Amino acid sequence: MSDRPVPDAAGVDEALLRCADEPIAVPGAIQPHGVLLAVTEPDLDVVIASANATTMFGRPVDALDEVLDDADLDRLRDGLAGDLAEVNPLRVRVGGAEVDVVLHRADGLLLTEWEPVSGAGQAGVAWHRRLPTVLQRLAAATTLDDLTQVLARDVRGLTGFDRVMVYRFDAEWNGEVIAEDRREDLEPFFGLRYPAGDIPAQARALYATNWMRLIPDAGYQRVPLEPAANPLTGRPLDLSGAMLRSVSPVHLEYLANMGVVASMSISLIDRGRLWGLIACHHYAGAHRPSYADRTAAEFLGRTASLLLHTTVAAGERSGVVEVAQRQAQLAAVVGRTPRELAAALTRGEVTALDLLPAGGAAVRINRQLRLLGATPPAERVEPLVRALLAAGAPVTDAVSRAVPGAADLADTASGALVVPVGGDDFLAWFRPETLREVAWAGNPHLSKTTQTEDGPRLSPRRSFDAWSETVRETSVPWQAHEVVAARTLAADLAAAALSRASEDDRLSTALQRTLLLEDLPKVPGFALAARYLPSSEDVVGGDWYDLVPLPGGRVSIVLGDVAGHGLAAAAITAQLRHALRAHLLRASGPGVALDGLNEVIAALLPGEMATAVVVELDPSTGEVVLASAGHLPVLHVTTTGTHLLADGRGPALGLLDSAGYRETRVRLAGEDRLLLFSDGLVERGRDGLAAGLEALRDVVRLAPAEPQALLDAVLTAIDPPDTDDVTLVGIARA
Amino acid sequence: MLFAIERGTVAGRPSLTVRGELDLSTAPVLAKAVDGELTPPPPALVLDLTPTAFMDSSGARELVRIARKAAAEGVELHVIAPHTNGAVRLTIDLLDLGTVVPIVASTAEIPAGREARP
Structure with missing residues (x-):
């Protein structure tokens, strides 16, 4: 660690780095509640001894055979041949006192740690007899709360600490106390969090391999090892596996600040990763559970560690199953109705919002946005989704951190889960702010x-x-399985859209493509947008729109609708569209052009009926001349209100041999907008055409001025049924 | 509401009362019923749209066809579309169907003096 480059940071960061660099595995000293002798094998000659060895043994020790009787020496030598864990602890007598010797190997030496039995707390035989019951309780716990509560209670019962906490790390290594057992008079720590800095990364790395740490008295004087360097390696002895290892003075200061005199911690390790800790505190004075009791406590920690994964998973499993079921239902819906995906996902018994727990959802398919539940306003949804994708944060529980401009949407969209479907289409789920x-x-x-x-x-x-x-401005986080379910649904949709596209290619004809403009011609100073939504029953409907540049810079904007559906209607539509173009180019105005078109129907298409509205715009002045043949009124939005233009009307095309269409004039000033639409948008509303027109007025009044956004907002709010084709054209000053 | 056509007598004339939605899918049903009534042509026929829930442009186009056929056959046609039935009346007015189809707002506007259906 010490050769790690130290960034040129502020002093604060340097101090933190200095702590992180502290050699906690090789402190060159031990705690005074035992003696450490590092010896050679097989001679058992002492190479390194802690400075307190003379106190325990009454004299300097050069080899273990000087301090152990023959029987103990034999037992030790026997043990060295096998697994050291089976020997530990080796109960021996030193100067008439019982001592537990604990063995492990490091740096080519055998480290023997000598801990007097006297002075250690003993849970007693009774507790150890109860061990099977404790294990059963751990195994029977079905929730994490149960498991950790059993753990805290039984570790405290075993070790006698004043407080035993189970501590769980979050993704940023902040710790939270999720279970606690304590002396009744102590203030509870349950629910408290400890910032990640309380346990430096380097200490966490040690905890991931070393299960148990004990500090019987945080006020101890460290006992140096002699010599300081291991003669075999030239470096300080590696004490990372030593139970007597002296700890960082910073940590002792930390304990003292908490009023903790004695402390013990046991790692909770889930599949190799440090998951949490069992943290034990003693306040009344020094406290040292016996080696046997510590081993039992560590055993409980190891057992709980094995159970963590399945217990946590069981808690999340019910949610996983539910989401998987919804996903299967929606996949079936998508498979059944490849043509009307947006409707299938928003109108069916199971909607996209049901897929996973969320406050709202947005489905944008074929350029049409549909909203479910509590979402940001329609005109904010797309910009938000694009911004999240651009920020590389399609899955976030803190939207405003990725897109600061969306902070005001926190009440509906503190969390967002966005999955692109293809093209500009997407699915999105939103979660509200959780304080x-x-x-x-x-x-x-x-x-x-x-x-x-x-x-x-x-x-x-x-x-x-x-x-x-x-x-603030965060939501409940998205679970991995929820993200997977969302992405799977998006993949299903993309596949269905592809199959739909190929089907459409077979069905639709060049004819229909001639009815709709790929790109609207540019009109200087004005912005135009058009939308055409085919009906679910027919690829080809009777709607058409057109934009005809006229001599002198004026343009005619046309929206028409032939009664009937299907290829026959489409063929008539094509004829009318081209006939009207010809008349518009020749005629003195839209009324005269409609007269000409009406004559075409009367002469050539008897029995057919159509409606059409023509808006002739002079881009240089904003002057508009309008004529309508039985078509729905055009919406004119001005600063004073939203008007349905009722003048300049005449009968539908095909009713009379000679109709004599009148014209009306309006001016597009400032933020004025015109909206042309076909009956599919309004006539099938629940409360009829009149109510549909009123609803449209309400929507348009509040919708954005920019024509593309205006049309998106209208389609999202009105959400017309797919029984008829729907056409919209919006015009505004650019 | 299901689409249904009832034969009856209104203002002393044979009548067809149209219930449900008159649109692309039901207009042919009305066409068949009216053509049946017009063969052979009666002196008069009333088409009552009072209970009609909805009418689209295909329905309107059918009304125009019926009106033209009735005129050609010399049949006195009355189509009842009350102003209270906005769903139908608004479409009729928007298209200005009254220029071709004899629309009345109620039975009262149909002149008396015809015989009932035999």
């Missing part, structure tokens, strides 16, 4: 450094008073 009270053990944002003569130094937090903060 989360997070209780910290002390203020995690306070400076961790103090100024000393040697520069800034890390100083553990002094205040551990519960400190809470409210986390």
Whole structure:
């Protein structure tokens, strides 16, 4: 670690790095509650001894045979041939006192740690007899709460600490106390969080391999090893596996600040990764459970570690099953109705919103946006989705962190899950803001450094008073299985859309393509947009729209509708469209052009009927001349209101031999907009045509001025049924 | 509401009352019923759209066809479309169907003095 490049950082960061660099595995010292002798094998000559060895043995020790009787020596030698864990602890007598010797190997030496039995707390035989029951309780726990509560209670019962907490790390390594058993008079720590910095990364790395740490008295004097360097390696002895290892002074200061005198921790490791800790605190004074009791506690921790995965998974499993069921239902819906995907996902018994727990959902298919549940306003949904995709945050529980401009949408979209479907289409789910009270053990944002003569130094937090903060603009996080389900549905949709496209290619004819413009011609100073939605029953409907540039810079914008559906209607539509173009180019105005078109029907297409509206725009002045043959009124949105233009009307085309269409004039000023539409948009509404027109007025009044956005907003809000084709043309000043 | 056509007598004339939605799919049903009534041509026929729930342009086109056929056969046609039935009346007015189809708002507007259906 020490050769890691130290960034040119502020002093605060340097101090933190210094702590992270602290050689906690090779402190060169032990705690004083035992003696460490590092010996050679097989001679058992002492190479390194802790400075307190003379105190325990009454004299310097050069070899183990000086301090062990022959029987103990034989047992030790026997044990060395096998698994050391089976020998530990080796109960021996030293100067008439019982001592537990614990063995492990490191740096080419046998490390023997000698811990007097006297002075250790003993849970007693009774507890160890209960061990099978405790294990049963752990195994029977069906929820994480149960499992960790059993763990905290039984570890405390076994070790006698004043407080035993089960501590879980989050993704950022902040710890949260998720279970606790404590002396009744102590203030609860349950629910408190400890910032990640409380346990540095380097300590966490050690905890992931070493299951147990014990500090019987945080006020101890460290006992140095002699010699300081291992003669075999020239480096300090690796104590990472030693139970007597001396700990970082920063950690001792941290414990002292919490009022903790004795501390023990046991790792909880889920499939190789540090998941949490069993943290034990003692306040009344020094406290040292016996080696046997510590081993039992570690055993409980190891057992719980094995159970963590299945217990956590069981808790999440019911949700997983539900989402999978919804996904299957929706996949079936999509498979049944490849033609009307948007409707299938928004109108059916099971909608996209049902797929996973969310407040709202957005389905944008074939350029049409449909909203379900609580979502941001229609005109904000697409920009938000594009911004999230651009920010590389399609799945987030903190939308405003990825897209700061969306902070005002927190009440509906603090969380978003976006999956593109192909083209500009997408599916999106939204989750509302969840105000989360997070209780910290002390203020995690306070400076961790103090100024000393040697520069800034890390100083553990002094205040551990519960400190809470409210986390805003975040939602319940998206689970991995939910993201998978959403992506699978999107893939199903993309596949269905592809199969639909190939089917359409077979069905639709060049004829229909001639009815619709791929791109609207540009009109200087004006923005135009058009939408055509085919009906579900016929690919080819009777609607058409057109934009005809006229001599002198004016343009005619046409929206028409031939009664009837199918190829016959489409053929008539094509004829009318071209006939009207010819008349528009020749005629003096839209009324005269419609007269000419009406004559075409009377002469050549008897029995047919059509409606059409023609808007002739002079882009240089904004002047509009309008004539309508039985068509629905054009919407004119001005600063004073939304008007259905009723003048300039005449009978539908094909009713009379000679109709004599009148014209009306309006002016497009400022933010004025015109909206032309076919009856499919309004006539099948639940409350009839009149109500449909009223609803449209309401929508248009509040919709954005820009024509593309206007049409999207209208289609989203009106959501016309797919029984008829729907055509919209919007015009506004650019 | 299901589409249905009832034969009856209105204002002393044979009548067809149209229920449900008159659109692309049901207009041919009305065409068949009217053509049946017009063969042989009676002196008069009333088409009552009072209970008609909806009419689209295909329905309107059928009314125009019926009106033209009735005129050609010398049949006195009355189509009842009350102003209270917005779903039908608004479409009729938008298309200006009254230029071709004899529309009345109620039975009262149909002159008296014809015989009932035999």
